[in-house]
Amino acid sequence: MGDMMIIFVSLCSFLLSASADTEAEVSVCGHGQTKCTLETCSMLLSEEFYIIKSQLKSNQDDIDALKREKEASKVFFSAALRKFGTLGPFSEETTVTYSHVFINKRNGYDNTTGVFTAPVSGVYLFLFYHHALGGESAYLSLTKNGERVVTTGHHKNTQEGSSNGANAVTIQLNKGDLMRIRLWAGSWVFDDDKNYTTFTGILLHTV
Template sequence: MCFVDLEKAFDCVPWGALWGVLREYGVPGPLIRAVRSLYDRCQSLVRIAVSKSGSFPVMIRSSRWIGSQPSVKRPGWGSSMVPIPTLIYGHELRVVTERTRSRIQAAEMEGAETKACFPDMCELLEEFGAMKVKQETMETRLVETENQVLELKNKEASKVAFSAATTGRGDVGPYSTESTIVYNTVITNVGNAYNQQTGIFVAPVAGMYYFTFFYHAGGHVPTGLVLVKNNHYIISTTDHQTSYDGADNGGNAAFLQLQQGDQVSIRLYANCQVWGGNYRTTFSGVLLYPL
């Protein structure tokens, strides 16, 4: 049997305020209702040996007792007093509830027919236990769902491949300064890591990548392309100007270990040019595996 201790706290405590304090301390609603039921139309009786008195209401006083425990008169038993059960603090309810639950479980295992608490309290405890199990099950399912979503996101992020080409009429270049070539026509762009407006590829995940670039150009002007990673030259391909060679073709390739956010592009050297039409000057890349 559980009571909230008013004796040790104050001479008089508003019960409505007490329920509010219990809620603020995180006591579940079913337990608060169980405690409130102890103060609502409580009945008791006295048993001596095999004799029992009639039921009588238990009146819990809010005034401080000095030197003795609170008690109530026993109707029909003269002027003798019956002590009220010992009271406990609200924050001890959890401990007492666990003890009561253990006693109930032990009694059920032994086949006992008598429960160790009020019927309303037992019902509320069972309801609270079922709610706790349901909550734990939902939390487990939520964690599993989050892991599945994260796994799917990682799989999607690991799919990266693109190919793009320069299209249009005429040459690209020559320019007086080094310039990034914008491959304006996208052939494929899985993962959308290549930007056809800037000509720059941005690694969506860390991993090992493979890049290739090819060009077609006329031989009457020099040609030079360089693959750049974060403004650092990696590999290049060039061809000198000749008067007898009508066309030039070239390219290069490299494996690159990139971190998320690294940028890769192709630059045209100053005073060089390539042919910009017919899908002959291209830039491609693919994620081999994430790291």
């Protein structure tokens, strides 16, 4: 924009000095006329400057829109159970609350409820891992709006000191869909400051 202002001012200055009888050659106006008056040339240059300014404004609006779209596409979170000891077993299925948040772009994950609410519609990747002692079963499911999507689990085995499990899925969500990890009745998991038991979600692209 600054360069265009300089060009415009320079042309106007040239026009003022080009001719005592306020006429300038076509090379200045560039509109197919043999000669044009200073007033006409100034008007034409003003119009062209306005058009260029409008185009630049439109381009800047497009750039700003792309920036907003790009920023909206950045959705991801990762959190750990961070419970020192076992969680469960319970007599009924329970939502696992991963309280220790590593990252939470767009704040879709609520570490007080364990629920991720999709801030935008898109295709997401979810991953969850668990560590458990062998004395009880360890079954967990990722649910979408209360419906099970995928599960990881390990049956009760008193001969094993511990067990580990993991699962992942790519799934399309609508804005406002609710994702959470549910611990099955009679199951337990374990965690401490080493962060064995985690829940992660990443938006791959919007739709």
